[in-house]
Amino acid sequence: MPGKRKIAIAGGKPTRGKFLPFHRPWFGxxxxxxxxxxxxxxxxxxxxxxxxxxxxxxxxxxxxxxxxxxxxxxxxxxxxxxxxxxxxxxxxxxxxxxxxxxxxxxxxxxxxxxxxxxxxxxxxxxxxxxxxxxxxxxxxxxxxxxxxxxxxxxxxxxxxxxxxxxxxxxxxxxxxxxxxxxxxxxxxxxxxxxxxxxxxxxxxxxxxxxxxxxxxxxxxxxxxxxxxxxxxxxxxxxxxxxxxxxxxxxxxxxxxxxxxxxxxxxxxKIDTFWKRRKQIVDRYNQAFSDEPALKLLSCSPEHKPAYHLYVLVIRTEMLRADRDQIMNAVQAEGIGIGIHFRSVPEHPYYREKYGYRKGALPIAEYVTERVLSIPLFPAMTDREADEVIAAVKKVIGYYRK
Ligand SMILES: Cc1ncc(COP(=O)(O)O)c(C=O)c1O
Missing domain, CATH: 3.40.640.10 (Type I PLP-dependent aspartate aminotransferase-like (Major domain))
Structure with missing residues (x-):
C-alpha cells in the first residue's frame, strides 16, 4: 500500500545505506x-x-x-x-x-x-x-x-x-x-x-x-x-x-x-554557501508542502533568511507516533537529525530554579515536543536531499493515523 512501506526501524530496508550526517562542513x-x-x-x-x-x-x-x-x-x-x-x-x-x-x-x-x-x-x-x-x-x-x-x-x-x-x-x-x-x-x-x-x-x-x-x-x-x-x-x-x-x-x-x-x-564563500542552502530549502519546501502532518516555518518575503536550519514541526496529533519515535525512525533510515530546540525553561535547572508552570508558554510547549531538524548544508547533493525527503515521507506515511 503506498505510504505504508515498512520503515527501517520496523525491519524494512533503510532509505540510505551510508548514514548522512546532520552536518558536514565545507573546507577546501x-x-x-x-x-x-x-x-x-x-x-x-x-x-x-x-x-x-x-x-x-x-x-x-x-x-x-x-x-x-x-x-x-x-x-x-x-x-x-x-x-x-x-x-x-x-x-x-x-x-x-x-x-x-x-x-x-x-x-x-x-x-x-x-x-x-x-x-x-x-x-x-x-x-x-x-x-x-x-x-x-x-x-x-x-x-x-x-x-x-x-x-x-x-x-x-x-x-x-x-x-x-x-x-x-x-x-x-x-x-x-x-x-x-x-x-x-x-x-x-x-x-x-x-x-x-x-x-x-x-x-x-x-x-x-x-x-x-x-x-x-x-x-x-x-x-x-x-x-x-x-x-x-x-x-x-x-x-x-x-x-x-x-x-x-x-x-x-x-x-x-x-x-x-x-x-x-x-x-x-558565504554567498555560494547561502545560494546552495536556498536551493535545498526550496527543494524541501516543494516536497513537504502537501504533507498535512508537517508544518513548515516561514517568514515574510520582505526579509532574507539565512536558511541556517530546516525545522519541521510535526503535527504528531495526526500520527500514531510521537516526535522521538519519528526522530529514531528517520535516523534508522540513515539520516542524521537535530532538535532545535526543547524549551529552555522546561530544562531541569531552569524549571527547578524558576518553577515552570505548564501552560505558561503554550507555543513553546507545543513545539518542544514536535520540532525535528533535517540536514541542510551546502555540501549536500540533490540526491542526498531527495533521500532525506524520501526518508521523512516514508516515516510519516508509515505512522499516519
Ligand atoms: C541560538 C544559539 N545561540 C548561541 C549559540 C552558541 O554559539 P557558540 O557555540 O558559538 O557559543 C548557539 C549554538 O549553537 C545557538 O544555536
Whole structure:
C-alpha cells in the first residue's frame, strides 16, 4: 500500500545505506593552505589574521566594529556585561533557543524571563515581550531562530520606549536581512554571531560581536582578554615587550589566528554557501508542502533568511507516533537529525530554579515536543536531499493515523 512501506526501524530496508550526517562542513584546499601558512608564520594566537577577519566581518555586516571571540556564547556574555547587567536585573529572551542564550543571563547573576514565540517562525513574539516587561527589565535578547529575523522594528521600538538595550543572538543569522538591512546594523546594542562547526560559515569554534557603540567595543575587547589593557595581545610581537595593566577581572574569550585563517576563507564563500542552502530549502519546501502532518516555518518575503536550519514541526496529533519515535525512525533510515530546540525553561535547572508552570508558554510547549531538524548544508547533493525527503515521507506515511 503506498505510504505504508515498512520503515527501517520496523525491519524494512533503510532509505540510505551510508548514514548522512546532520552536518558536514565545507573546507577546501584554500583553508588547508591558509592553516599551514598560519602555522608557518610563527604566530598562531590572536594577531593580524584575527584583525583582518574582524575587518572583513565588519565590512560584510556594515557594522562599525566587529570583535572576534572564541564563541557566540562569549559574545553574548560580554554584551550583557558591557551593558552592566547584574544581579537583580531581568533579561527577556526566547524559550526556543540554545542553552547559552539563557546561561549567559545567569552568568551575569540576572534573571531570564521568557516570552513565548510566534508559530510561523518560532521567533520571540513582541506582544509577549510587552507583557513580560517589568521595572527590573534591563535588556531584551531576541534570537533569530533558524536564520529567520525577529520582528526587530517592534522589539527595538519597545526597548527604546523603556530605555533598555537589545542584544541580538544572531548565531543562526549571518546572512539574514531584516527589511533589507543586515543583522549587525540594526539599532541594537550588539549582535552576536557563531562560527561553531555546524554554522553557515565555520572556524570550528568561534564567534563575533558587532556593535556601532565604541564604548561597548572597548569594554568587550578588554573583557575578552583577561581585562588587561587594549592591544595587550601585541606583548610578544615584533614591536617588543610593553607593560600591560589589569583594568578589570576579565575572561579568556579572544579569537586566535588559526580560527581566523579559516574564517577568512569561509567569508569568501558565504554567498555560494547561502545560494546552495536556498536551493535545498526550496527543494524541501516543494516536497513537504502537501504533507498535512508537517508544518513548515516561514517568514515574510520582505526579509532574507539565512536558511541556517530546516525545522519541521510535526503535527504528531495526526500520527500514531510521537516526535522521538519519528526522530529514531528517520535516523534508522540513515539520516542524521537535530532538535532545535526543547524549551529552555522546561530544562531541569531552569524549571527547578524558576518553577515552570505548564501552560505558561503554550507555543513553546507545543513545539518542544514536535520540532525535528533535517540536514541542510551546502555540501549536500540533490540526491542526498531527495533521500532525506524520501526518508521523512516514508516515516510519516508509515505512522499516519
Ligand atoms: C541560538 C544559539 N545561540 C548561541 C549559540 C552558541 O554559539 P557558540 O557555540 O558559538 O557559543 C548557539 C549554538 O549553537 C545557538 O544555536
Amino acid at each position: 584546499a584554500e583553508e588547508e593552505r591558509e592553516l599551514v601558512a598560519t602555522l608557518r608564520s610563527g604566530w598562531v594566537t590572536r594577531g593580524e589574521r584575527a584583525e583582518e577577519f574582524e575587518k572583513r566581518f565588519a565590512e560584510y555586516t556594515g557594522a562599525k566594529y566587529a570583535v572576534g571571540l572564541n564563541s557566540c556564547t562569549a559574545a553574548l556574555h560580554l554584551s550583557l556585561l558591557s551593558l552592566g547587567i547584574k544581579p537583580g536585573d531581568e533579561v527577556i529572551t526566547s524559550p526556543i533557543t540554545f542553552a547559552s542564550t539563557v546561561n549567559v543571563i545567569e552568568h551575569c547573576g540576572a534573571k531570564p524571563v521568557f516570552a513565548d514565540v510566534l508559530p510561523d517562525d518560532l521567533n520571540i513574539d513582541p506582544e509577549q515581550i510587552r507583557k513580560k516587561l517589568s521595572r527590573k527589565t534591563k535588556a531584551i535578547l531576541p534570537v533569530h531562530f533558524a536564520g529567520f529575523p525577529c520582528q526587530m522594528d517592534e522589539i527595538l521600538s519597545l526597548a527604546k520606549k523603556r530605555g533598555i538595550a537589545v542584544v541580538e543572538d544572531a548565531a543562526h543569522a549571518i546572512e539574514t536581512r531584516f527589511q533589507g538591512k543586515k543583522i549587525g546594523v540594526l539599532k541594537s546594542a550588539a549582535a552576536c554571531f557563531s562560527f561553531y562547526a555546524t554554522k553557515n560559515i565555520t572556524t570550528g569554534e568561534g564567534g563575533m560581536l558587532t556593535t556601532n557603540d565604541p564604548k561597548i567595543e572597548e569594554q568587550v575587547r578588554i573583557l575578552s582578554l583577561h581585562g588587561i589593557s587594549r592591544d595587550a595581545w601585541k606583548r610578544y610581537g615584533l614591536e617588543g615587550y610593553r607593560h600591560w595593566d589589569i583594568l578589570m577581572p576579565g575572561y579568556k574569550y579572544n579569537m586566535f589566528d588559526l580560527q581566523a585563517a579559516l574564517g577568512l576563507c569561509q567569508m569568501k
